Amino acid sequence: MTQRIEVDPIACDAHGMCAELLPELIELDDWGYPVIAAVDIPPRLGTLARRAVSVCPTLALRLRTAAAVTPGGGAAQPARSVG
């Protein structure tokens, strides 16, 4: 089962430990927030990915099984005008 790393942008506080542990998949933006590669986690990085998730001080990272898409408006639903 393929998995990806997902960050909760509200919980993330830019500690940056994830990028230190897993530079192959995570880099930091200009302000220290993680930019996560939009690829499935290669098997050889599975252990490191799980560690990156567990060391996050604000528990902002999680592994997400691919194709778990629920209809009903995703996180990418425009904020009204923003909505």
Added chain:
Amino acid sequence: MGARLLHGVQAGPMTLADHRRVHGMLPALKPSMLTAEIERSGLSGRGGGAFPLARKLAAVKRARGRPTVIVNGCEGDPLSSKDGLLLSRLPHLVIDGALCLASAVGAREIVVAVDEVEVRAGETIHRALEQRPELRDGRTTARVVWTPTGYVGGQETAIVRWCEAGVAKPRFGSPRVTERGIDRRPTLVSNAETAAQVALIARHGGGWFRQAGTDADPGTALVTLSGAVAAPGVYEIEHGLALNVLLADAGGCTEPPRAFLLGGYGGAWIDSADADAVKLSPRELAPLRARLGPGIVYVLADSACPVAEIVRVAGWLADQSSGQCGPCVNGLAAIANELERVRAGSAGRRALAEILRWCELAAGRGACAHPDGSASFVTSAVRVFVDELSDHARHGPCDACRDATVLPIDERAGAIA
């Protein structure tokens, strides 16, 4: 095609008696029939996301627990006034739709969310709810919830959080509100116009609905047209209508246009030279990297300084961040500051490239789509106004920069505390 939603619209609120005379009684359809007609209609959300309503209904019905229906009447974009018009002039059409949606998903609770500054609209809908016999037996209840003014506060998860916890900020990720919204119940959040469209689908059927618009984007949509145009206002268009036809219907432009903003402050700019190719529907606009959003068309006159306009709106968009997500808070502020330096002529040579890079960095990395919409606004502005931006970067403010800006921003709608 004649007006559908706006058929019979008057200067004041349409009374229940007038509403029934104009549209006829709301037929009592079985939930399964309503759902089938909505599915056949192909109606998509009119709040900006253009998400197929039938899929939302299915998700709510699949979830466990008795659902709640929220009609979203919050209009965060200062360029939009169509939902306010529906609530204050056609309240019973919106209520009909809310009743249909509640029946379709088996909800007994209806919430109409109204921006707290839209006092007239909120009071009108409140009075109209009190007149409805369908809401008297206590089986289905309906109430108005006032939401704090703000661009991001009208986002659907923000409305749910406001109703539940008094915090008008978006939440992130799963479960979706369709699964767990108000009081942990499955919640259907529908834009006010979407509800009004459902009221007509219930009367005339999904096949009738598809007689207007295009195959990919059936039906009509309300568009708020403003800027340098002879007769600004809310228009009901068929999806796919040419922009030029809408402008002609509105008496034409009052000045030579420089560009058009489609979709509002979360939308995109189109050069006036490209206007002939523009057709107004989500699917037709996608290849132009534009969107109809909540139905907004703004005409920017050639006499205005687009750089001054962009700088001001970019600053406003940065202020509208709910402050929860780092890439949005930092990215939008950096973009706005750099744009101001471009305008003032004090930015470095790579300023525009840096702005575009920040737009790319911010988009898709917030809990809601505010950074995405803001990035679209700025990226398209750089594309369309690159000459003016480069001139300012080299020579500083132009003569038109000193004039008052023309794009409205709502000063009341500060950042959500």
